[in-house]
Amino acid sequence: MNRPIRLHPQAQMEFDDAIEWYERERRGLGHAFVLRVNEVLNRIRRTPEIHGRVFEDVRCTRVHRFPYSVYYRIQKDWIEVLSVFHAKRDPRDWQSRV
Numbered sequence: 001m002n003r004p005i006r007l008h009p010q011a012q013m014e015f016d017d018a019i020e021w022y023e024r025e026r027r028g029l030g031h032a033f034v035l036r037v038n039e040v041l042n043r044i045r046r047t048p049e050i051h052g053r054v055f056e057d058v059r060c061t062r063v064h065r066f067p068y069s070v071y072y073r074i075q076k077d078w079i080e081v082l083s084v085f086h087a088k089r090d091p092r093d094w095q096s097r098v
Contacts, residue, residue, distance in 0.1 A: 002045050002046060003045060003075075003078050004045075004077075004078045004079070005044065005045055005072075005078065005079045005081060006079070006081065007084075008080060008081060008083070008097055010082075010083065010097060011081045011082055011083050011084050011097075014083060014085065014086075015084040018030075018033060018068065018084065019034055022066075033063075033066055033068075036063050036064050036066055037063055037068070037084060039064070040061055040063055040064075040070050041070070041081070044070065044072055044081075045079065048072070048074045048079055049074070054071070055095055057073050057074070057098075058071050058072070058073050058082060059071070059072055059073065059074070060072075063084075067086060067088065068084055068085060068086055068087065069083075069084075069085050070084055070085070071083040071085055082097045083097065
């Protein structure tokens with residue numbers, strides 16, 4: 001079952017900020033980041049249980065080629081993305097959203 005994905009407002013801000021940062025670093029890199037994150041979101045949408053729990057009911061998967069992870073939890077009818085998270089940040093940032 002493909003559940004819709006909803007990004008927490010802070011997750012959307014993290015995603016948007018990362019896109020802008022990568023695009024400033026090198027033209028086209030922001031687009032490459034979007035493609036990789038979308039691959040992750042599509043995989044989560046198709047098979048959300050594939051990734052293990054890392055904190056309470058929160059699951060995590062890495063973004064290929066970029067130092068980011070996507071933290072999410074499965075709701076009854078949708079999937080909530082809590083964070084598009086850079087590996088060097090303090091995990092308490094996304095954990096406060098649980």
